[in-house]
Amino acid sequence: MSEFEIRTLGVEEHRAACDLFRETVHFPPADDAEWVLAARYYQPGGTLGAFDPELIGTARFFDAELTVPGGARVPMAGVTSVGVRADRTRRGVLRALMTEQLEGFAARGVVFANLLASEAPIYGRFGYGLATRFRVYSVDRHRARLRPDAPVGGAVELLDLDRALEVCPGVYAGLEHRPGMMTRPEVLWRLYELQLRRHASPVKAAVHHGPGGPDGFALYHVDGLRAHPWTKNLQVVDLFAGSAAAYAGLWRFLLGVDLVDRIVVESRPVDDPAELLLADHRRGNVERIGDEHWIRLVDVPSALRAREYGHADPVVLEVYDPLLPGNSGGYRVAPDGAERAEGPAGLRLDVTTLAMVYLGTWRPSALAAAGRIEVRDPAALPAADLLFGTRVAAWSGSHF
Numbered sequence: 001m002s003e004f005e006i007r008t009l010g011v012e013e014h015r016a017a018c019d020l021f022r023e024t025v026h027f028p029p030a031d032d033a034e035w036v037l038a039a040r041y042y043q044p045g046g047t048l049g050a051f052d053p054e055l056i057g058t059a060r061f062f063d064a065e066l067t068v069p070g071g072a073r074v075p076m077a078g079v080t081s082v083g084v085r086a087d088r089t090r091r092g093v094l095r096a097l098m099t100e101q102l103e104g105f106a107a108r109g110v111v112f113a114n115l116l117a118s119e120a121p122i123y124g125r126f127g128y129g130l131a132t133r134f135r136v137y138s139v140d141r142h143r144a145r146l147r148p149d150a151p152v153g154g155a156v157e158l159l160d161l162d163r164a165l166e167v168c169p170g171v172y173a174g175l176e177h178r179p180g181m182m183t184r185p186e187v188l189w190r191l192y193e194l195q196l197r198r199h200a201s202p203v204k205a206a207v208h209h210g211p212g213g214p215d216g217f218a219l220y221h222v223d224g225l226r227a228h229p230w231t232k233n234l235q236v237v238d239l240f241a242g243s244a245a246a247y248a249g250l251w252r253f254l255l256g257v258d259l260v261d262r263i264v265v266e267s268r269p270v271d272d273p274a275e276l277l278l279a280d281h282r283r284g285n286v287e288r289i290g291d292e293h294w295i296r297l298v299d300v301p302s303a304l305r306a307r308e309y310g311h312a313d314p315v316v317l318e319v320y321d322p323l324l325p326g327n328s329g330g331y332r333v334a335p336d337g338a339e340r341a342e343g344p345a346g347l348r349l350d351v352t353t354l355a356m357v358y359l360g361t362w363r364p365s366a367l368a369a370a371g372r373i374e375v376r377d378p379a380a381l382p383a384a385d386l387l388f389g390t391r392v393a394a395w396s397g398s399h400f
């Protein structure tokens with residue numbers, strides 16, 4: 001028998017939920033100034049609380065759209081601020097919050113839920129699979145040069161944070177989105193505003209101007225390293241460019257900022273071409289590849305219908321989804337689309353593994369080799385690799 005109740009919080013309860021979440025990640029409660037900003041990233045009706053009768057757990061979401069292979073933008077819920085009080089963990093509170101939240105998404109017609117996981121083992125059991133990855137890339141500014149044939153780019157304008165927060169959302173909204181990118185609703189920009197404003201050193205934006213107006217930006221701050229205070233890191237927290245010229249133009253600007261030894265770009269796709277712009281690619285380093293968005297196919301038929309597929313013989317998948325059993329069943333995936341299907345399946349996989357395949361980040365054959373896909377027809381595996389393969393690596397670049 002459950003000893004707690006789950007319900008949607010009223011707006012007047014959001015601050016308590018925010019403080020509870022912050023406590024679970026070992027942050028102090030929001031002070032009044034922070035709460036002015038934080039309140040704006042709590043979407044009304046988007047926060048659940050667990051009570052026993054005190055508030056002991058919480059999870060929230062905001063609405064956005066996810067770009068899938070082929071370019072369609074599909075309704076998604078960004079899931080975040082999940083936490084359970086340390087003295088009430090491991091008694092099913094998270095499971096109850098996740099179940100209630102996913103059933104709510106399904107009822108509202110949300111196709112995907114996305115989250116960034118604090119720990120990798122938590123969310124697979126709820127159907128979330130690791131679907132995008134990012135890389136952290138650094139450059140030795142003193143020794144790095146762009147190749148002479150690197151695209152030239154246009155003017156770059158330096159903005160302070162207030163102005164950046166006015167300009168960058170519009171630039172971002174106008175960009176073409178690769179698979180895995182999402183729209184950034186107002187609530188997300190307010191979260192970034194809070195994070196950027198509490199940064200000790202000033203945050204700036206370099207905005208690139210292309211032929212049609214602003215078409216890229218790099219948000220960054222410059223910090224001394226603790227071990228070597230005279231060494232300065234230029235830390236790029238957000239970098240987007242709408243064209244090759246904008247991307248090269250932003251790098252040319254960053255490499256020209258004085259009193260900087262090292263440039264670190266915190267999140268770019270794993271197929272990012274930065275090293276191809278450098279005259280000597282050894283002046284740049286991939287510091288790390290990290291797990292980014294975990295996606296949950298809330299509505300498997302709609303999700304499979306929304307994306308485009310590569311050229312190969314059709315494959316029938318048998319999908320099983322213990323939490324949202326309406327998703328379980330057979331699906332025929334072919335170059336011209338996907339639909340529910342009866343009959344023998346070539347591959348059997350759970351909804352978590354399907355999420356890992358869906359944006360093209362993991363090949364079905366790699367997952368089968370790891371024992372995560374049951375292969376009933378060996379010819380289905382190479383066909384599935386081609387059907388789900390994508391031209392570019394999935395990446396979001398939006399962290400929450």
Ligand SMILES: CC(=O)SCCNC(=O)CCNC(=O)[C@H](O)C(C)(C)COP(=O)(O)OP(=O)(O)OC[C@H]1O[C@@H](n2cnc3c(N)ncnc32)[C@H](O)[C@@H]1OP(=O)(O)O
Pocket residue numbers: 024025079080081082083084085088089090091092093094095096115116117118119121122125
């Ligand atoms: C999207 C985001 O917001 S990420 C941020 C997540 N929040 C945090 O990391 C804050 C600190 N941690 C917490 O608040 C809690 O420990 C939570 C939210 C991670 C888990 O809450 P709990 O109420 O303890 O989880 P619950 O008891 O429902 O466990 C559900 C299952 O997940 C497992 N699980 C829970 N936490 C963890 C963990 N940290 N690592 C591995 N497994 C876990 C449980 O063992 C259980 O497994 P089972 O299904 O096999 O029985």
